[in-house]
Amino acid sequence: MRFSNLADRLAANPNRLYTEHGKATGSGRTILDLISTNLAEQGWVFPPERLQAILADAAPQARIYRPDSLGLPSAREAVAEFYRAAGIPATAEQVLITPGTSLSYFYCFKLLANPGEEILCARPSYPLFESIAQLAGLQLRYYRLQESRGWEIDLDHLESQISTRTRALVLISPHNPTGMVAGRQSLEELAAITCRHDLPILADEVFSEFLYDLEALPRPASTPAPLVFTLNGFSKMVGLPGLKLGWVLLSGRQARVRRSLEVMELISDTFLPVNDLAQHMVGGILESREAFVSGCRGWLQRCRHIAGKLLSQCPGVDFTLPRGGFHLTLKVGGEEVDEEALCIDLLRESGVLVHPGYFYDMAPAHLVLTFALQHQLLDRSLKALCQGIREWKKRQNS
Numbered sequence: 001m002r003f004s005n006l007a008d009r010l011a012a013n014p015n016r017l018y019t020e021h022g023k024a025t026g027s028g029r030t031i032l033d034l035i036s037t038n039l040a041e042q043g044w045v046f047p048p049e050r051l052q053a054i055l056a057d058a059a060p061q062a063r064i065y066r067p068d069s070l071g072l073p074s075a076r077e078a079v080a081e082f083y084r085a086a087g088i089p090a091t092a093e094q095v096l097i098t099p100g101t102s103l104s105y106f107y108c109f110k111l112l113a114n115p116g117e118e119i120l121c122a123r124p125s126y127p128l129f130e131s132i133a134q135l136a137g138l139q140l141r142y143y144r145l146q147e148s149r150g151w152e153i154d155l156d157h158l159e160s161q162i163s164t165r166t167r168a169l170v171l172i173s174p175h176n177p178t179g180m181v182a183g184r185q186s187l188e189e190l191a192a193i194t195c196r197h198d199l200p201i202l203a204d205e206v207f208s209e210f211l212y213d214l215e216a217l218p219r220p221a222s223t224p225a226p227l228v229f230t231l232n233g234f235s236k237m238v239g240l241p242g243l244k245l246g247w248v249l250l251s252g253r254q255a256r257v258r259r260s261l262e263v264m265e266l267i268s269d270t271f272l273p274v275n276d277l278a279q280h281m282v283g284g285i286l287e288s289r290e291a292f293v294s295g296c297r298g299w300l301q302r303c304r305h306i307a308g309k310l311l312s313q314c315p316g317v318d319f320t321l322p323r324g325g326f327h328l329t330l331k332v333g334g335e336e337v338d339e340e341a342l343c344i345d346l347l348r349e350s351g352v353l354v355h356p357g358y359f360y361d362m363a364p365a366h367l368v369l370t371f372a373l374q375h376q377l378l379d380r381s382l383k384a385l386c387q388g389i390r391e392w393k394k395r396q397n398s
């Protein structure tokens, strides 16, 4: 029997850090996990009575299955209303419901590019697109985020990376893992680039509700870019990843939006993958999200403050305080640092799990972590991390 080349590529060797982590947890050791971002595990759950009531309302409506390949009209309208409230003039006809943002990416990739063609993504970045691009048979190319400028987009570099094979560019804002939020000016310039090269923007806004020191999220959908796919969903917004509910809002020039929707409808119709019950819950969840979002945002603000304070007392560690999202990146030295060895050492000696920057395609000597942890646990974990880095550096220098 033979498997595809893709199967061989996907069956990569297990990572050393995760092998160590498995050994540690398997032996019963408690690890301070600065990676997992499951809000529910930190006590942040969508108000249970409200969710129960929304589910009870949805259940009778879902009794008779009437699939719609773009998504149920009521769900599409609720999503459009979400954007109208944010100042984006959206209608239900511009919305596609999906089973999550990851699949939204896949649909967009299949719509926009042929095998071998390119999608332009930020470097560093959350390592999601590599696998999605592999599944879609596409190549990724990268534009720089500049650490020395608070991880701002290097727009000159971005434009220089556009080739005749580029079919779309991905913008994650708020960005995972740097916490960068693209400002209005950057978005205007980005839109001008996409107009010059006639390229669509895939705007990943899954962290849109979690902003710090910012009133509102600047959105590519409010620029003159020729075609924008705005991706979001319930996994981060309301802490319900298991509901598997996401969406794409298409905006820009009408003819392109129309054509894109026609094709995406066919792609979606092939699988009809979105749970009907979950779709009937969309309106209720969006209407009642504010209590969850504002409580969680306030809690995250405090987490961010604790992280900023503790990490600024950690010698030899540099970082930019995130403007959005739940993650931050630390620079812990120069080229000489072996990040993977450091992470394994931190796990073994200090019982702390963080990611090496290379998982996110960062320049050497970076660590990635989340600050979305219960405050006491965050305090304990970051103190253990700083102590671990200090001891590791001492050992390296001795």
Ligand SMILES: Cc1ncc(COP(=O)(O)O)c(C=O)c1O
Pocket (backbone or CB within 6 Å): 099, 100, 101, 102, 103, 126, 128, 172, 175, 176, 204, 206, 232, 233, 234, 235, 241, 245, 246
């Ligand atoms: C930036 C970003 N986009 C997309 C996703 C995936 O979202 P979903 O759970 O809706 O597939 C994640 C998950 O962590 C993410 O960090």
